[in-house]
Amino acid sequence: MQACFLHKLEGEYIRTMNINIKELKPKITEPKGFFAQGIHCGVKKSKKDLAIIYSKTPALCSAVYTTNVVKAPPLWWCEKLTKNGQKIQAIVVNSGNANACTGERGYNDAVTMAETLSNALNIEKDLVMVTSTGVIGVYLPIEKIKEGIKKSAPLLSDTQEAADNCAEAILTTDTFKKEITIEIDIKGVPVKISGIAKGSGMIHPNMATMLNFITTDINITQEMLDKAFKSNIDDSFNMITVDGETSTNDMAVILANGMAQNPIIDKEDEDFEIFKNALFIVTRELAKDIVKDGEGASKLLECHIKGTKTKNDARILCKAILNSNLVKTAFFGQDANWGRVLSAMGASGVKFNPDSVCIDFKSNKGEISLYKNGLPIEFDEDYALEILKEKEIQILVNMEEGEEQVTGWGCDLSYDYVKINAEYRS
């Protein structure tokens, strides 16, 4: 086995992994016992807008939801199901309408979606998660969705085509599918992990929503699944930013049905570490793809903060840089503007000594030191431009005050961002 996507891992700082991973062709139904489908049911004009993921047997489930105070009704339903570690057998997703800010009627619609799918599959409705993405403040065309669910449930399949349909049907204005499938080895047993995501596409009148669905056939306890999944979230989905905002519908969920039949992982041993690290790659690559497809993004920015006293300080500094409009526009302009990076850090609320900070910018074309221990460094503007012309840029910051570090991802702020977000009416 070899890691075919290792080129993506260049600039890896947080973790070094000594595990064998095989990258497979992306297919959400690659893990044993998973089936999927995606169709057009009429929420959108013509694109696919209804997706189903189904496990042959009820699967362990771990999920995280938006921290936004304004949560969409489908999430009320999902949170109710998953808060007690209950198993999940199916997920139904519609795109084109977020069923958000729709109150009790919105909640009833979400329950109706669960009921409709549970009837079609002949399973309990409490085994069915429901999620929506798209327009806010508009009631779902629930009859169309009911018909769509009834129509697509019999079409559930583990073929590549069905998996592709599913990955496509969760998208809104995403410009490409976000998907990854890998295989790892647990005590000689092949175990697969597959994920699909929908990124920061915008639909009127809406904000960016992030949905992530991960399937795996690993055999693991609920406790260890939660540990592996939730420990990864903070370093992947929670370390990306396009707008600096969470939406009403964000969620990430993993289903583990145990059908790989590996010896069960029930403690934090070596196998657990292998799974956790592999899962981190899945969540991180999906997260990075979401940022790459950020609205109007022309560059992926990877920001690495090291040498802070606490991890939390590193996170705050990293996000302050990646959320700074001044930093984002500077990178769009291919300008080696370390002053904006430093000022964004200074304004973040984290206390630090500016005299111990070092700032470098790096890309495949080279690395340039711009600021070291409180003073600017003279640099070659032409060389800096050559570095910053690349599509993927690293912002490397060393605080020299401690041992903690963190990596986050964001994107630049372009004319197209303004265009997409201001002019989609016209």
Add this chain to the structure above:
Amino acid sequence: MQACFLHKLEGEYIRTMNINIKELKPKITEPKGFFAQGIHCGVKKSKKDLAIIYSKTPALCSAVYTTNVVKAPPLWWCEKLTKNGQKIQAIVVNSGNANACTGERGYNDAVTMAETLSNALNIEKDLVMVTSTGVIGVYLPIEKIKEGIKKSAPLLSDTQEAADNCAEAILTTDTFKKEITIEIDIKGVPVKISGIAKGSGMIHPNMATMLNFITTDINITQEMLDKAFKSNIDDSFNMITVDGETSTNDMAVILANGMAQNPIIDKEDEDFEIFKNALFIVTRELAKDIVKDGEGASKLLECHIKGTKTKNDARILCKAILNSNLVKTAFFGQDANWGRVLSAMGASGVKFNPDSVCIDFKSNKGEISLYKNGLPIEFDEDYALEILKEKEIQILVNMEEGEEQVTGWGCDLSYDYVKINAEYRS
């Protein structure tokens, strides 16, 4: 007396004032005993870049400085002077170079500026504040500045021309001068307050810097001056946002030389209230002008939050809305997108019940209710567009959970913002 600028006060929520205020032609030297000048000394290519404000007698001084961890060396000097309530007699300002991230040499340059002006005016150097705005990370052309100070000190004057020169010399890429002068009546004695500001202009490689200088001839104690000034800062300069960031050089300062000879204000009586409210108008109008001149801003957004349990919650919600790129681009696109306002609030960290929120948008063309108590309201899109086409828009939010309220100001996010901040190299 009458308030000639009352049209600016439309949409007033925080304070109602029952005082007589006369608006005068803006002139920083209007209060008795103040002199000023502004010249070109060579930091910039040809525009004015050196300003001096001088009081005939040492004046009481109250000042606030950037909260950015990265502070420019001139601020180290100023903070040292003002932390013990020491009197100030002169302020020297250069534009075109921020003297930031310049370490010990930068600090020595700031002290040299103070020394040079103190020698030219024959006063103690500890009576001279120094501030700079412009490029970051470049040492000052200190010889040019020294020559400029020597040349301009003898030109100090209280004429309109000298005042205009001064207001102009503090600007960077501002598109208009920010200035206001008013007269109030304290026990039959006319008292004047005048202010000038520099806004969010950007110079490579830099971030927005805000400078505010206020002169007044009021007779007041240090304690009452501090109270009046600092209580206003939180509702004016601290409630505006263009980028959501503080810069390394931000400061606001008021000098009060007592030359109006009104009966001294030494307690929180009616006269104190008059002064405080008048000063609030000065600080608020300067603050609003700074936002109006925000880079690429095409609209002034006034956000009013009411009905929160705490004032701090109201501030956080207000800034979350005004700093949201999704909200800002929506207003640039003249889109009645209440969903983005609600989501920005939800992501702010403030806990609230979305079902009790009401959101209205308002301008001179009318007001429209968009969201009420958890559910969207159907609205006339044409009417909404008519309202949102205006240059000044109010976002009115009622949380219905308490008695606190706050007003803040921001601007939209336009193509020009990206252009100015990304393309100034080319």
